[in-house]
Amino acid sequence: MVSDILRVRVIELAARFNGEVEENLGELELTVDGRYILEALTDARNFADVPCDFLHDLCGMDLGDHLEVVYQLSSLRGPQRLRIIARVERDNPVINSVTQIWKGSDFLEREAFDMFGLQFRGHPNLKRIYMWDDFEGYPMRKDYVIESHEQRAVMRVRKEGE
């Protein structure tokens, strides 16, 4: 399922950034520290022969002790697929934005910010996308308390001068 060339490239990449490579249901998975994500993605994008140059998905993930940003890579010109997972601290969830590589990651990152509170450094317009602007909390985190409809009573107070 996974081509050997891709596996070699990914293992090389993992060695550079001290990451772990796993194979999960026929898909390669590379886990790296969040600090190296921009370099790792740039490299993966420029893999010789098997460039993973299409960011298929970007999403957040809450694992309790830390957060993850999951990048699903593929290509429009080949069957290669790669999943890169970046670990981010829970208290300080800062990670570099990839909007400079893929312009289209704009909304995906905004969504991850909205749902998990991941701070993407270098994002042009990091604002909430689904929830309203003064919503408090990050709903997809595991510690977000779901209140009953009555209890929540979301009443938006009009700000001064609005």
Add this chain to the structure above:
Amino acid sequence: MDALNNLFVNIAAAIRGLFADSHSFGADLSINIIVFIMLFLIMVVAALFLSLVERKFAHWVSQRSGPNRLGPHGWFQFIADAVKMLGKEDITPANVDKFLFKMAPMMLVGVTLMVFGVIPFGEEMVAIDLDLGILYFFAVSSLTTLGILMAGWASNNKYSLLGGLRAVAQMISYEIPLIFSLLGVVMITQTFNLSAIIEAQKTIPFIFLQPLAFLIFLIAGIAETNRAPFDHVQGEQEIVAGPFTEYSGLRWGLFMLAEYGNVVATSAIAVTMFLGGWYGPEFLPGWLWFILKIWLVIFLMMWVRWTFVRMRIDHLMHFAWKILLPLALVNIFLTGLGIYVYDLFIVRIGG
């Protein structure tokens, strides 16, 4: 047949006969009031009926259900619609220019009604037989632009304003080919009087002499009445309903009334100028022929509306200035040439 043909003329004469002096001020006044009420009724009924026919036509063309509940096959739907419209709440938004906002629909309806004044529905069946009938028609009908702009400006809504400005741009542009297309007929008949123009078509309707002019008139007329494919003023997909966005209830109804009234008026002018007015085979009275021909033109307009999609606004302008106007000028030139040759021919052979 003659009795039926002159039915309305005879009724008018009978009413005049009630007065001691049949041409006194009192007789004129009462005839005028009756004619005014009749015209208003004609316009309202025609407009209401047209709103139903439009939907019926949509049902035939686009294979949808259409009104089918009230009366046989839903043909009484327009009564229910009228009643519903009367009962609706009239909302005046907070930040509108109240005077203009309320004036605009009245003005539109008034203007449309004024156009009906010069339309000859049959022989001697015209409210005011003006010698400058065509000129009057254009002068009055171009006032509708003002009414729409008033509505767009007064509504204090960006969509309305956009619609109002579009109305000005579009209607003024299309006025010119509209006027020019009728000049050919005027050149042939040498008169501006609508009844005289119809009488000139006793032998042959002018559509056979001026086919190009009829086409230009129809296209520009559709644009003048803001119907698809030139319905940029309302353009519901982009500017919601244009100038009518903020209107509700009877005021909105008045706009619709004016719109459909305009359609009837424009068709009536087309019938007068090109389709031979009240002339037709003898088995029907003249005024019925006139009405049937109006419906024929309306049918054409509806066919166009339900077939074509809306043009782009820049293409719309190009179409008026670069295609219709030169064509209208060519038509005038050809008419002039034709008249010259015809005169020559008549002089040589006839004289």
Add this chain to the structure above:
Amino acid sequence: MMIEGTQEYSLNMGPQHPSTHGVFRMVVHLDGEVVTKVEPKIGYLHRGLEKMAESRTYTQFIPYTDRLDYLAGPHNSLGYVQAVEKLMDTEVPERAEYLRIIFAELGRIASHLVMIASGSLDISGWTPWSYCFRDRERILDLFEMTAGNRMTPNYFRIGGVSQDVPEEFMPALKSFLEDMPEMIEEYYGIFFGNEIAQSRMKSVGILPKELAENLLITGANLRASGVQYDVRKAEPYGIYDRFDFEIPVLYGCDTYDRHFIRLLEIQESKKIIEQAYKDIPAGPVMTKVPKVLKPPVGKVYHRVENPKGEMGWYIVSNGSTKPARVRIRTGAFVNVQMLPEIVKGWKIQDLVTIFASMDLVLGEVDK
């Protein structure tokens, strides 16, 4: 206060506007009629499906998936159930696989018909609109007679489909397929071949290939920009590898091509359904699956070609009856980003056309 010269102004289109196809809102900056900038604002239909998935069992979540792209319900569920099946390593009976393909492709035709219909309605073409809806109705009738629901059939199950199709399904499907060439000709005649419609759409809203790839556009919008890529071919899921069909690709990159490619795709879908109709075997439609689903610990990312774009399902299982995380990557959500890039300099009328050509469904944009 007097303002000298001309001034740009902003117009708030939506969330209640006739042609924003739902509750999409955009703030349009205008110079007269010319658009200078558009800011899309979404989230008015956000239902938090991903969050809901975490508190429901794997089976309970299937009906929710239909509500993503509610115009093509079956294909969303297809992605979800196949992802879970991949996770659990479940075999699906042959007949169920064929039925799934038939339903998914019928859903694609229905979705594309709505797209063409609303695209024509946005330039005031009422008649093409009602033609498309007339024919879509027959597809919905097929869904209804099988699953009971019209737009959101909730037909697929983990391990098969909920029930076999009724007796009258196959004849109705056949007559629908037979009528299709005539329908397509009709759409072409009244909409695509219409001179005014062409002048409205051709070379409007150009999305060049490089920009499309950089913006991560997927689906028919990408194929209209000259990239021949379809998950059904690139990474066949289900039994798509058994069918003979082509991926239409157009190089105009404009609004017209984005509309027209849908018509071509309808024809390809028809081919697929015809083959499936011919080859469908008899047999069971549901495999034996445990009453309580407990997939093993693991992660799976499954992609399907939804009519609106590529849909990705990232499901993380922690071994319990409820998923630890269900991530839905929807095509329309990412595709929204092309709007601000391609409308600059066009008129407000063209904005509506361009927006229609993107084929957004707010259920999918807002999840």
